[in-house]
Amino acid sequence: MSDTGVPSYLIPRVSPEAAEFFAGALRGELRIQRCPNCGLHHHYPRLACPHCGSERLEWITATGLGSLHSFTVIRQNGIPPFKEQVPFVVGLVDLDEPGARFIAQLPTVAPEDAVIGMRLRATYRPASDEVAFVDFGPDA
Amino acid sequence: MTRRVCVAGVGLADGPKTPDLSALMLQAQAFGRAAADANMTKQEIDGLASAGYGGMHEVQLAEYLGLTPHWLDSTSCGGSSFEFHLLHAYRAIQAGDVDTVAIVYGNNEFSAAGRSLGTGRAGGGGAAAMPYPMSWELPTGLTLVGAYAMAAQRHMHQYGTTSEQLASISVQTREHAGRNPNAMYRDPITVDDVLGSRLVADPLHKLDCCVVSDGGCAIVLTTEERAKESGRPLVYVRGAAAGMTHHSIQAMPDLTVTAGAVTGPKAFTEAGISPADVDTFQMYDSFTYTVLVCLEDLGFAPKGEGGPFVASGALRLGGALPTNTDGGGLSATHPGMRGLFLMCEAVRQLRGEAGDSQVDGAEIAVAHGSGGWLSTMGTVVFGTEPA
Ligand SMILES: [Zn+2]
Numbered sequence: 001m002s003d004t005g006v007p008s009y010l011i012p013r014v015s016p017e018a019a020e021f022f023a024g025a026l027r028g029e030l031r032i033q034r035c036p037n038c039g040l041h042h043h044y045p046r047l048a049c050p051h052c053g054s055e056r057l058e059w060i061t062a063t064g065l066g067s068l069h070s071f072t073v074i075r076q077n078g079i080p081p082f083k084e085q086v087p088f089v090v091g092l093v094d095l096d097e098p099g100a101r102f103i104a105q106l107p108t109v110a111p112e113d114a115v116i117g118m119r120l121r122a123t124y125r126p127a128s129d130e131v132a133f134v135d136f137g138p139d140a
Numbered sequence: 141m142t143r144r145v146c147v148a149g150v151g152l153a154d155g156p157k158t159p160d161l162s163a164l165m166l167q168a169q170a171f172g173r174a175a176a177d178a179n180m181t182k183q184e185i186d187g188l189a190s191a192g193y194g195g196m197h198e199v200q201l202a203e204y205l206g207l208t209p210h211w212l213d214s215t216s217c218g219g220s221s222f223e224f225h226l227l228h229a230y231r232a233i234q235a236g237d238v239d240t241v242a243i244v245y246g247n248n249e250f251s252a253a254g255r256s257l258g259t260g261r262a263g264g265g266g267a268a269a270m271p272y273p274m275s276w277e278l279p280t281g282l283t284l285v286g287a288y289a290m291a292a293q294r295h296m297h298q299y300g301t302t303s304e305q306l307a308s309i310s311v312q313t314r315e316h317a318g319r320n321p322n323a324m325y326r327d328p329i330t331v332d333d334v335l336g337s338r339l340v341a342d343p344l345h346k347l348d349c350c351v352v353s354d355g356g357c358a359i360v361l362t363t364e365e366r367a368k369e370s371g372r373p374l375v376y377v378r379g380a381a382a383g384m385t386h387h388s389i390q391a392m393p394d395l396t397v398t399a400g401a402v403t404g405p406k407a408f409t410e411a412g413i414s415p416a417d418v419d420t421f422q423m424y425d426s427f428t429y430t431v432l433v434c435l436e437d438l439g440f441a442p443k444g445e446g447g448p449f450v451a452s453g454a455l456r457l458g459g460a461l462p463t464n465t466d467g468g469g470l471s472a473t474h475p476g477m478r479g480l481f482l483m484c485e486a487v488r489q490l491r492g493e494a495g496d497s498q499v500d501g502a503e504i505a506v507a508h509g510s511g512g513w514l515s516t517m518g519t520v521v522f523g524t525e526p527a
Contacts, residue, residue, distance in 0.1 A: 012275040043390075044276045050391075070297070070395055072289035073342040074281055082281040090282045092290055092390060103390040105280045111342070116297045133279055 006127040007080065014130050017045045020059050025132035028124045030062040032100055040099030051099060062100070064122035065139060066093040069101060073111040089114045093136050108137035142234040144526050146367035147375045149178025150484045153356030156324040156473055159251040163192075164204050166246030166356030166475070171205060174242065174358035179370045185360065187211030187241035189229060191221035191477065201244060211238035217384065218511025219424055222479035223518025227380040229361050239363055243483075246356025249476040253352070273388040285349060285427070287389040287513035289341035292429035294395040296343065298444065303343050305447035306428040307334035310347050310470050312455040313425060317467025319457075319496035324351045325471045348428040350469035350478070357480040359487065364526070373491040378504075378527040379411030382518035389513045396444075397437060399517040400508060404438030407506075411521035415439040419502040420489045421461050422482035424510040425468040434508055435461075438519065457497060465489060465497040479509035479518070486522050 014022050021044075024031030034041045037054035041062070048055045071091035077083055089106040091114070104122075106114065121139040126132045151173025153166040161169070167190070175182055188209040190198040198214045211232060215224045222243055229241035270278055277287075295301050311331055317323035329347065337346040367374055383399035386392040408414060415438060425431045432446040440461055441449035455463040464470070466485045469478045486505035488494045503525070509518045 006279075010279045012270070012279070015272055015275075044273065070290045070294035072282075072286045072293060072344075073339070074283060074286050075338070075342070076285075076340050077281055077283050079281075085281065088281060090280045090286055090290070092395075101390055103277055103280055103282065103388075116294070127279075 004127050005081070011127050011131050017047055021045050022131050024061070025124050025134055026126060030064045030122050030134060031059050032062045032095070032097060033057045034060045034097070041095065041097040043095070043100045043102050060097070062095055062097050066095040066102065066120050066136070068092070068114065068116055068118045068120055069094045070116060071106065071114045073114070087111050091136065093120055102134070102136070104134055104136045106136050143236065144364035145230050145233045145361060145377045146364050147359055147377070147487045147522070148362045148367040148370040148372060149174040149176070149180065149360035150487045151175070151177055151358045152484060153246050155322055155355035155475070156351070156353035157250055158248060158354040161248060161354065163247045164201065166248060166354065167201055167244050167358075168205060170246050170356035170358035171242055171244050174360050177372065178360040178362070179372070180240070180360065182207060185209065185240050185242045187229060187232065187238040189213035189215070189225035189241060189243045190245060191216040191225070211241065217516040219426065219477040219479045220382070220509030220511035220516045220518045221477065222483065223380070223507065223509035223520055224382045224516070226361065226377070226483060226520050227382050227518060230377050230380050233361060233363060240366060241361045242358055243361065243480060244358040245477060245480045247475040247477070248354045249474075250352050250354045271387070273391065277388050277390065282389070283341060284513065285344055286341040288427045288429055289344045290389060291392065291395040291433070291514055292343055292427070295429065295433060298396055299447065301432065301447040303335055304331050305451045306343070306348055306432060307331040308451045309425070309428040309431050309455065310334045312450070312453065313464050313468040313470040315456060316465050316497055317471035320467045320472055323467040323472035324353050344427055344429070350426050350474040351471065353473050353475050355473045355475035355481070357484050359480065359483055374524065375487045375490045376523050376526045377520065378413070378523045379407040379409070379521040380519065381406035381410070382516070384516040386515055387512065392514060396433060398433055398510070398514050400434045400437035400510075400519065403517050403519040404508070407519040407521050410527065411523065412527045413504055413521060417504050418461065418506050420465060420486070420499045420505045421463040422465070422486045422505065422507040423463055424478055424482060424508060425464055425470045426478070426510060428470070430510050430514065431463070433514070434510065434517075438506070438508060457499065462499045465494060465499065479511070482507035482509060483520060483522070490522055490524050
């Protein structure tokens with residue numbers, strides 16, 4: 001794969017429970033786990049449902065849509081490439097699938113435009129042959 | 141009947157800047173001063189608790205001090221580790237498993253690294269070496285300050301809390317630092333100074349963030365009988381509780397409620413007190429928001445009304461709830477973790493040894509530690525009388 005510009009120290013090792021997530025992200029799909037027992041979703045992927053404890057989980061393709069639950073504007077981060085990217089917005093996104101909250105960069109949202117409750121849509125950014133990051137931007 | 145437990149000794153290492161002292165030297169200095177304060181030899185101390193950043197830190201410290209304790213606690217859950225230590229030691233002494241426990245912390249955070257404001261989070265190994273939960277946050281560029289900032293932002297959205305109200309916490313804490321000759325920053329500041337300092341992670345400014353200092357602290361916990369022999373004013377542990385909600389900020393169930401909402405009432409119930417009985421509050425002020433949300437969670441202000449409460453001047457000496465009377469982490473001392481310093485200041489207040497920052501006639505003091513990213517919480521109630 002060509003150089004994505006993401007330094008190796010920011011690319012996570014693909015843990016077994018997260019393999020499906022990253023495979024989906026590389027295809028441009030937001031794959032998350034749903035628990036048939038309690039009906040809730042969660043992210044990040046786990047062996048068992050963090051809401052009810054059931055190990056009988058299923059993978060679904062989420063809509064990729066959500067609402068901004070909260071955010072901050074990072075104005076100081078000593079680590080490259082963030083050091084050069086400041087200021088940028090990082091948000092907690094409540095996915096439309098109940099129970100799942102996602103932390104992501106909002107690279108296309110200007111600091112002054114971030115508003116709690118704004119509607120967002122996932123985008124996908126390959127970082128290596130095995131990993132793609134999920135960002136969120138305005139759902140326009 | 142369980143045994144009553146008292147603090148027999150407290151000790152502070154040199155600070156806030158000690159370029160000639162290593163972390164272990166700061167720990168040993170604080171330990172020696174706390175043991176001397178308790179009129180004890182080190183041989184009398186049969187339990188040791190400490191938290192650090194490596195493995196087996198309490199064992200390293202025991203060896204360095206020449207101790208061979210039969211009771212150890214290395215709970216390491218961030219800045220509130222020491223409230224967890226106290227809870228565990230309190231129960232173990234009550235039960236008779238151990239008689240005398242020293243809780244020790246020290247670090248040359250400032251001299252070793254300088255001020256980074258919690259804004260460099262990757263560490264040596266990066267995401268591949270990060271704990272799995274944190275590996276989802278790190279690639280977003282979120283910082284430690286940013287995690288707290290997202291929680292503060294949500295509180296503002298839900299309750300109308302303002303940056304001015306958060307800033308007033310820094311202002312009142314700095315007033316107390318002005319009375320502490322060992323505080324890192326002592327010159328008075330205004331709300332405008334805080335709002336005029338640069339934003340680190342919106343809505344938190346530089347002066348909403350704790351300092352980075354060197355320092356060390358130790359306390360010696362023992363039975364009521366042994367504490368009486370020390371000849372120091374008696375300070376009882378009346379109640380303690382600890383808990384957690386999450387590791388990474390994405391998993392915090394409610395950004396406006398911490399585990400303090402459980403640990404506070406639980407400790408108060410054991411202590412037989414209500415928030416109105418508290419004469420002074422020592423609160424882990426990693427950031428102004430940490431103070432605000434925990435004031436609500438412990439019941440000093442109703443949920444959502446922490447902003448008006450702090451803006452009223454309640455945290456001042458002479459206010460409704462004199463808080464962080466030593467100048468806190470915001471202005472005085474924060475050598476990486478601060479949970480132990482809270483308990484030291486609580487004890488000094490109840491002994492009447494808090495100098496220019498003394499709360500007259502203080503009988504009940506509460507220390508509340510926060511660790512991680514509002515992750516782990518511990519509440520301890522001290523009193524001049526047993527519960
Ligand atoms: Zn479930």
